[in-house]
Amino acid sequence: MAAHLRAGTEELPLRYPVTTEIPKHEPAYRDAIRDFYDASAAAIAKHLDAGRTVAVLSEGDPLFYGSYMHLHVRLGPRYPVEIVAGVTEHVGLAGRPPARPIAQGDDVFTVLPATLPQHDLERRLADCRRRRADEARAPPPEGAARARKKRPARLRHLLRSAAPCRAPC
Secondary structure, three states: OHHHOOOOOOOOOOOOOOOOOOOOOOHHHHHHHHHHHHHHHHHHHHHHHOOOOOOOOOOOOOOOOOOHHHHHHHHOOOOOOOOOOOOOHHHHHHOOOOOOOOOOOOOOOOOOOOOOOHHHHHHHHHHHHHHHHHHHHOOOOOOHHHHHHHOOHHHHHHHHHHOOOOOOO
């Protein structure tokens, strides 16, 4: 990163104390992460209090499962903040050919963090699949059949294959 910074810019690396060594539900994990974010926020606040501009660089979107949000809740109430939204992977991929809508109309878009326990992920995915199968068997709402007939066959196929899970997972 230093190669991309202007001369004289100070870099404050945030080195996480744990990743997967300790299960996240353990008190030791929560304590280590809390202490890390408290210390990181204090280090950043020191620069802000000195009148410096601070930028926190994040991958993806800082407020979509991003680690920045933990700094934001500590610093946001005390300092003016400007957040530059990033592009999350699922949004970036949606625009690649063949472009497909992520969700439209009254579709529900569900995001499951991969850090959930395996049994929770399996249950939630099964709930989505079951709900989608139930919706496929249900008669279409009033007027939906007419609209569906007007779509070209290729578009109907794409929409059907990209249809998101509507289950409240």
